[in-house]
Amino acid sequence: MKVRSYPVRSRYGLIWLFPGDPSRADGTAMPEIPELEGPARWACVPIVFTWRAHHSIIVDNVSDFTHAHLHRRYRPFVDAKLARCEMVGDKVELGYDVVVGDGRFSKFFVDRGRVRTDRMELAFEYPYQWSNTGDRIKHWCFFLPIDERTTRAFFLFYFDALKVPFTPFRIPRAVMTPFLKAANRFLIKPLLSQDGVAVEAEQEAYEISGGAPAIEFNPAVTLFQKLIVRRWEEHLNSQTAQRHTADEAQGVA
Numbered sequence: 001m002k003v004r005s006y007p008v009r010s011r012y013g014l015i016w017l018f019p020g021d022p023s024r025a026d027g028t029a030m031p032e033i034p035e036l037e038g039p040a041r042w043a044c045v046p047i048v049f050t051w052r053a054h055h056s057i058i059v060d061n062v063s064d065f066t067h068a069h070l071h072r073r074y075r076p077f078v079d080a081k082l083a084r085c086e087m088v089g090d091k092v093e094l095g096y097d098v099v100v101g102d103g104r105f106s107k108f109f110v111d112r113g114r115v116r117t118d119r120m121e122l123a124f125e126y127p128y129q130w131s132n133t134g135d136r137i138k139h140w141c142f143f144l145p146i147d148e149r150t151t152r153a154f155f156l157f158y159f160d161a162l163k164v165p166f167t168p169f170r171i172p173r174a175v176m177t178p179f180l181k182a183a184n185r186f187l188i189k190p191l192l193s194q195d196g197v198a199v200e201a202e203q204e205a206y207e208i209s210g211g212a213p214a215i216e217f218n219p220a221v222t223l224f225q226k227l228i229v230r231r232w233e234e235h236l237n238s239q240t241a242q243r244h245t246a247d248e249a250q251g252v253a
């Protein structure tokens, strides 16, 4: 009996597994999140979902603000206009002019005196995704593909511009973790569960349609898909090159 083992690291409250060639694990960079390191780190309570959807469908969803209507009850982003969208190496960067955090309850906690909430930058930094509002409200999303149509998604939200409602005072650091646990339970988890319903429906529609490409309204989504396809082709080419090298070595022997 033998169970395959993988190199792992522990960081940001998660255990990271390296599924590729183990000899490359040490030299492969992990995402750096300086706000979540050191004694003055921001509070963060990860949220984890397992959804019946391919990871690319989740990446498309979390970066495509044309789905604002889905969240009309929570209003995390409204009136979004795509202002910038470009592929830079293995990263698709985009920016929206948008109203951030305008929910019935959430708007009382956002400290608009300290953070610009009319612009959000996002990126699909292969294979991860992140957003940044005014350097004060941020998130990362990490993916663990379980099979072709099942993905575990890890959301890390962290904030430095939350205030006590109806006062100018910041929420004290000491109570941020219990505050985030409550916010996750009553606001962020229910909000993301709406995305879960959407991505699972999209996966189902993809399978029923026999894999026909969907019509995309957001050019960012087209770039995400191009990047994923390019990375997959690069992987296949490197495997073919490795096989040729092995065949040649055998031929010489």
Ligand SMILES: [Fe+2]
Binding pocket: 061, 062, 067, 071, 195
């Ligand atoms: Fe969403």
